[in-house]
Amino acid sequence: MSKFDEIRYFHDHEVNERLQSIARDPMMKALMNFTFPGVEEQVWLEQFKEVYSISDFQHQFVAYAVRQILAKSSEGLTTSGFDKLDKNTSYLYISNHRDIVLDTSLLNLVLLESGLIMTASAIGDNLVKRNFLNVLAKLNRNFLVQRGLSIRDQLTSSQTMSEYIDMLLHEENRSVWIAQREGRAKDGNDATQQGVLKMLAMAAGDQSLIEYFKTLKIVPISISYEYDPTDSLKMPQLLAQHRDEAYIKGKNEDFNTILSGILGQKKRIHLHAGDVIDTELDEIAATIDNKNKQLQAIAQLIDTSIIQNYKLWPTKYIAYDLKNNTDTYASQYTEQEKQLFIRRLEMRIDPADPVSKEYFLAMYANPLVNKLKAEEK
Incomplete structure (x- = not known):
């Protein structure tokens, strides 16, 4: 046994057997249906048989799954x-x-x-x-x-x-x-x-x-x-x-x-x-x-x-202005972007609870706050 066995990822010679062990798991089916919509289960089950390395698995399946996530969300x-x-x-x-x-x-x-x-x-x-x-x-x-x-x-x-x-x-x-x-x-x-x-x-x-x-x-x-x-x-x-x-x-x-x-x-x-x-x-x-x-x-x-180097999207500026009741960064976002963000806030927390609202806005605003602090040093 290697001292790394408890934490390591699979060696390539283990990949095919391990992949086969979860190939018919319902969660794998859901993942593959998401990644390759409309493709019959038997197609990717057959493709799994030809996967003999982590590189094969990442190139042929994982990369496609991540691209689908980006496309859909x-x-x-x-x-x-x-x-x-x-x-x-x-x-x-x-x-x-x-x-x-x-x-x-x-x-x-x-x-x-x-x-x-x-x-x-x-x-x-x-x-x-x-x-x-x-x-x-x-x-x-x-x-x-x-x-x-x-x-x-x-x-x-x-x-x-x-x-x-x-x-x-x-x-x-x-x-x-x-x-x-x-x-x-x-x-x-x-x-x-x-x-x-x-x-x-x-x-x-x-x-x-x-x-x-x-x-x-x-x-x-x-x-x-x-x-x-x-x-x-x-x-x-x-x-x-x-x-x-x-x-x-x-x-x-x-x-x-x-x-x-x-x-x-x-x-x-x-x-x-x-x-x-x-x-x-x-x-x-x-x-x-x-x-x-x-x-x-x-x-x-x-x-x-x-x-x-953190990219400050409009949501960071909107949250900062809402949190501080100001329009300091109004030039960084549109009114539509602001209203969409407010709608999101109202749907995801209780806007009547000032503590929840404070924490939600801070979550988005803090990268901007920290960038401003870093620039002051």
């Missing part, structure tokens, strides 16, 4: 910054996190269509407890982040994941995607958790922290949805925090969130690839000795890139 995906990346180089993509499945799926579609190395992607094992989802995730090159562990087990798990990411990047020349924080940002505030960077640093070995982070070739990714399809689903947790109450997830909450993220209306979407973090690390090494402070500075570099 968005007004298109735009990108910037990816043309600066090298097609033969593996990168560590660290992104803000809005949607459980789509963030990494959209990135990989962009990488595929740009001829860049696609990613192995981290996903919480709590999200793939159903056998179908677990197998599907590993067929799509997802590796598992183990949740709900004791403090002692967390340390061991973090060490294993750090070494696994290191192996993928440096031995297999495989790009990796991880979110900048555990869980999605539900309030629109994108901030890198230092614990994520500490986990990455565990595989540094004899190298200094800065030397090791240079080898990772970190590329910050800014993901911006005009409409968050899961905005109303994020509200109960935000309101529980407001009331200083413990929030307990419902039985099928994660699964429902995944479906809402995939099928819900997003309007326009933009992905930006920031510059590789490199020479900035030399400056940190020259001015900061303390390892924790170095990690703080690296987190700040990632945050600055993500926030400054």
